Amino acid sequence: MLLDPVELELARNRLCAVAEEMGAVLAQAGLSPNIKERRDFSCAVFDASGDMVTHAAHIPVHLGSTQLSVRAVLESIAMEAGDVAVVNDPYAGGTHLPDVTVVTPVFLPGSRRPIAYVANRAHHADIGGASPGSMAICEEIHQEGFRIPPLLLCRRWKPIRETLELFLANTRVPSERRGDLAAQIAALETGVARMLEVAQRMGRRRLVLAMRALQEYSERMIRSYIRKLPAGRWRARDRLDGDGFDSAPVFIQVAVERRGSSLIVDFGGSSPQTRGPVNANLAVTTSAVFYVVACLAGTDVPANAGMMKPVAIRAPRGTVVNCEFPAAVAGGNVETSQRIVDALLRALAPALPERIPAASAGTMTNLALGGFDSVRGRHFAYYETIAGGAGGGPQRRGASAVQTHMTNTRNTPVEVLESYYPVEVIHYRIRRGSGGKGRHRGGDGIDRAIRLLGQARMTLLADRRATAPYGLAGGQPGRKGIDELVRAGRRQRLPAKTTERLKPGDVIRIRTPGGGGWGRPKRRRC
Structure with a gap:
């Protein structure tokens, strides 16, 4: 039996x-600003083999990585209709602990056998660990938060009380986690x-047949694209700032080589x-x-899964691109992935050369805050990634103040941020001139300052x-990011990766990088 192209x-x-539609339900039902706003x-559909x-x-x-x-x-659980499994373990296909699948x-x-699986992965604003937001500067994964191997969370859509209570007991804001987890389950019900x-x-x-044919089609298209690349082996090296x-x-x-x-x-x-x-795992x-x-393949x-069949990844074990247990991984997901x-x-x-742009901001600029909100009488945990500039490309200039590459989130609206958390936004604007010059300029980053209205613990990653x-x-490089703590009128430059205790009145100012420029800048005639 074959499917014609229209049917496929x-x-x-x-x-x-x-x-x-799973994503629409998850956004509508989510409780935390990190999910709702x-x-x-991410939501996806998998065949009976998990591809x-x-x-x-x-x-x-x-x-x-969700696959x-x-x-x-x-491999771990035999599920029946209405059963839901939960996992966040980076050493079982996860990315970092806040990402709960x-x-x-x-x-x-x-x-008697499933025809497919549906899954979603959501970033929970706190999953325990050494610091609110579960993004602390730690030495091993045990310090980063609550690690969940594959476990049954629901039987016939009904949460298993012991599993749920264990999950909630290891977070700083259990009511919020309960709501977001319920939204994830509702999204699965919609998917089914x-x-x-x-x-x-x-x-x-x-x-x-269609699920198999779609993967085979993607594999054929990728192989066809690869054959059109010039023969060769291309190398590059980049770096993280510690x-x-x-x-x-x-x-x-990295070295990329075409072989047939x-x-x-x-x-x-x-x-x-x-x-x-x-x-990074x-x-x-x-x-x-x-x-x-x-x-490279395009839309x-x-x-x-078929897209990756022609691609072989060689990542030596024990390195920053294929770490071994119990290495800490919170930043591997958000920073090393970008690099x-x-x-x-x-x-x-x-x-x-006609397709590849200059470097974008190259960082998700993760900001996590948490503590006790004395005005609202509750604990809070806030997490956000702050956008930067996109790299200029052969055809166009880079966009300003956007999420790029491995992240695709929206921002938290100022009104939501101030209504949910004990903070005040002083300014939130484009960081003019931070994009690299070139025939096509890089996009500009963001300049954002927030004032704390209470005590909090902050992690910047x-x-x-x-x-x-x-x-x-x-083209010229984009400008580097700058992070500052302003306390009692005195400015202090912050390391790019740090955990700090904040006092009421403290101001955190973050200026994110601009994108690199593409092509030599044109000289203007006077």
Whole structure:
């Protein structure tokens, strides 16, 4: 039985709509601003083997790795209809501990085996650990928060009380976590209902065939694209500005080689795993490679497991791109992933000069605050990534004040921020002139200052403060980020990775990097 191209495209769009509707439910039902406003989550559909079939346009760093968590669940738990598994373990396909993944099977009526799985991954604003926000500058994963191996969370959609209470007991704001987790489960219920509708419309056999055919199509398209690349091996090296304990640079080194219709992505020569939390596990590194391949392929190619079949990743164990237990990983997901992308794009620039842009901000600039809000009489945990400038490209200038590459979240509106948390936003504006000059300028970063109205503990986890985002083709680098604490009128420059105790009246000012420029700047005639 074969599907014609029209039927296959219809199946693709139906399955994409399932993932998109899951995301709409999750955003609407979520309790925390991080879910409801920032939409820091991802939703996807998987076949019966746990291979990703389709996903919504959510967070890139989640999408290449969620498949590994789904497979870890399948290897550990036999689920029935309405069962929900939960996992956040970075050593079982997770990214970092705040990213909590829930998975459920899709059974057709009368079937004894699932036809598919639906899953979503959401960033919880706190999951315990040494500091509010669970992004502290730690030495090992045990200090970062509550680690969850694959466990059953629900039976027939009813939460298992012991599992839920264990989860909530290890967070600083359990009411908020309960609400966000309930929203994730509701999104799964929607996903199952919509998958059953698709199966009823297409029929079981044709749906199974379509899920397989979409992956095979993506593999063929990627192989065809790879064959068009010039033969060669392209190398690049980039760096992180230390690990939070040591300011020595942490290097990401990559070589990309075309072999026929396959790509070899070799990270040999990258730094050993670090004491601090900038270690990326293989799931994060895989997500970064997946993202770059998807960008090169374009939107005509369905982004699914088939896309990675022609790509071999060589990431030496015990390095910053494939760390070993019990390395701390909070920043590997949010910072090292960005640097892996920067290194990959820089390596590919000579092969694809007409397509590759200069470096974007290269950091998610993670800010986490937490403590007790004496005005509202409750504990709080706030987390946000602050946008920067996009790199200029061969065809256009970079956008300003946007999330780039491995992140795709919105910002928290000022009104929401001030109504939920004991803070006051002093200013929130574009950091003019921070983009690198070039024929096509890099986008500008953000300049943001907030005043604390109570005591809090803050973690800043950022990068590109010592090394600027690079320009390409003669373009100039973007400006580096700057972070300051203003206390009683005195300014103090903050390290890019730090945990601080804040007092009422303290001001945190963050200026994020601009993107690099592309091409030599044109000289203006007087």
